[in-house]
Amino acid sequence: xxxxxxxxxxxxxxxxxxxxxxxxxxxxxxxxxxxxxxxxxxxxxxxxxxxxxxxxxxxxxxxxxxxxxxxxxxxxxxxxxxxxxxxxxxxxxxxxxxxxxxxxxxxxxxxxxxxxxxxxxxxxxxxxxxxxxxxxxxxxxxxxxxxxxxxxxxxxxxxxxxxxxxxxxxxxxxxxxxxxxxxxxxxxxxxxxxxxxxxxxxxxxxxxxxxxxxxxxxxxxxxxxxxxxxxxxxxxxxxxxxxxxxxxx
Numbered sequence: 001x002x003x004x005x006x007x008x009x010x011x012x013x014x015x016x017x018x019x020x021x022x023x024x025x026x027x028x029x030x031x032x033x034x035x036x037x038x039x040x041x042x043x044x045x046x047x048x049x050x051x052x053x054x055x056x057x058x059x060x061x062x063x064x065x066x067x068x069x070x071x072x073x074x075x076x077x078x079x080x081x082x083x084x085x086x087x088x089x090x091x092x093x094x095x096x097x098x099x100x101x102x103x104x105x106x107x108x109x110x111x112x113x114x115x116x117x118x119x120x121x122x123x124x125x126x127x128x129x130x131x132x133x134x135x136x137x138x139x140x141x142x143x144x145x146x147x148x149x150x151x152x153x154x155x156x157x158x159x160x161x162x163x164x165x166x167x168x169x170x171x172x173x174x175x176x177x178x179x180x181x182x183x184x185x186x187x188x189x190x191x192x193x194x195x196x197x198x199x200x201x202x203x204x205x206x207x208x209x210x211x212x213x214x215x216x217x218x219x220x221x222x223x224x225x226x227x228x229x230x231x232x233x234x235x236x237x238x239x240x241x242x243x244x245x246x247x248x249x
Contacts, residue, residue, distance in 0.1 A: 003223070004047045004048060004079050009220055010047075010049075010050075011048075012221075013047075013048040013223075014045065014049070016220060017048075023049075026041065026042040027045070027046075027054060027057075028042075029042040030043065030061065032060060032061065032064055036065075036066035037201060039064070039066070039069050040066065040071075040072045043058055043061060043069065043072040043075075043076045044072055044075075044076070044223070046076045046080075047072065047075055047076040047080075050079055050080060052080055052082070054076075054080075055080050055082040055085070058080070058085075059077060059082065059085045059088060061073040067207060068099065070095070070100045071099045071102070071103035071104075074089050074106075074107040078106070078107035081111060086108070089111070092104035098177070098209060098247050098248060099207070099247070105246070131156055131157050132155075132177040132248050133156070133157045133158075133159065133174060133175075133176040134157065134158050134177065134178045134179075134180060135159045135160075135167065135170060136158060136159070136161070137161045137162075137164065137167040137180065138162065138181070138182055138213075139162045139182075143182075144160055144162075147180065154241065154245070156248075159176065164181075164192065164195040167195060168195065171199055172204060175204060175205065178209045178211060178248070179196075179199065179210050179211070180211045180212075181210070181211070181213075182212065182214050183214040192214065192222075194225075196210045196225050199226075200227075201226070209228045209247055210222075210226060211230070211243075211244075212227055212230050212231065213240075214233060215232070228247065231243075
């Protein structure tokens with residue numbers, strides 16, 4: 001089940017959207033060429049509203065250059081069960097963007113009532129295979145060691161930052177494929193939510209995936225702020241590993 005199939009989650013997204021502007025503002029951004037940060041949030045609003053009136057505008061956004069716009073367009077079209085766009089969604093599975101591929105696979109599987117892994121495709125990448133680089137933003141030494149071992153066993157390289165400030169600095173230096181953060185740190189005044197909001201708008205990190213591990217119930221705000229996947233603590237390792245693979249395959 002996707003988050004948008006949860007009425008409580010959808011209400012939270014709509015409440016957040018209305019705090020920033022009326023629905024008319026968001027739906028006016030469902031066009032190519034609009035500010036992409038407004039457009040992909042507008043598509044999230046459509047996914048929560050489930051109004052078929054906006055199906056074709058969402059379909060047109062599959063041609064957008066921004067990966068979040070294309071990814072969330074796949075999700076919205078799936079939530080609307082808009083069958084004319086099914087072939088377009090399938091085509092998105094071959095995208096070069098990890099984010100778009102994952103949303104497209106999930107959307108196609110949901111529209112067919114099939115498991116997500118039905119739509120994996122084998123991709124041949126020229127040159128040497130470079131393990132994905134994961135940046136862990138965490139201040140608890142025990143959690144750092146645990147997550148580092150687990151992620152390295154998945155074949156990823158790992159960098160560590162113990163504050164949001166260091167995370168921003170390191171991210172702009174190493175350009176990780178994934179940033180995993182918690183929400184609040186004892187040695188920092190900047191939350192993981194605010195950091196994600198900041199980093200995901202940086203041109204150099206537009207394709208970086210943002211995951212959050214936290215005890216705080218902030219999934220709607222995290223996704224609205226640019227996050228990709230949210231995990232509650234204590235961490236379900238099987239779910240975490242599966243979703244990591246889903247995004248990086």
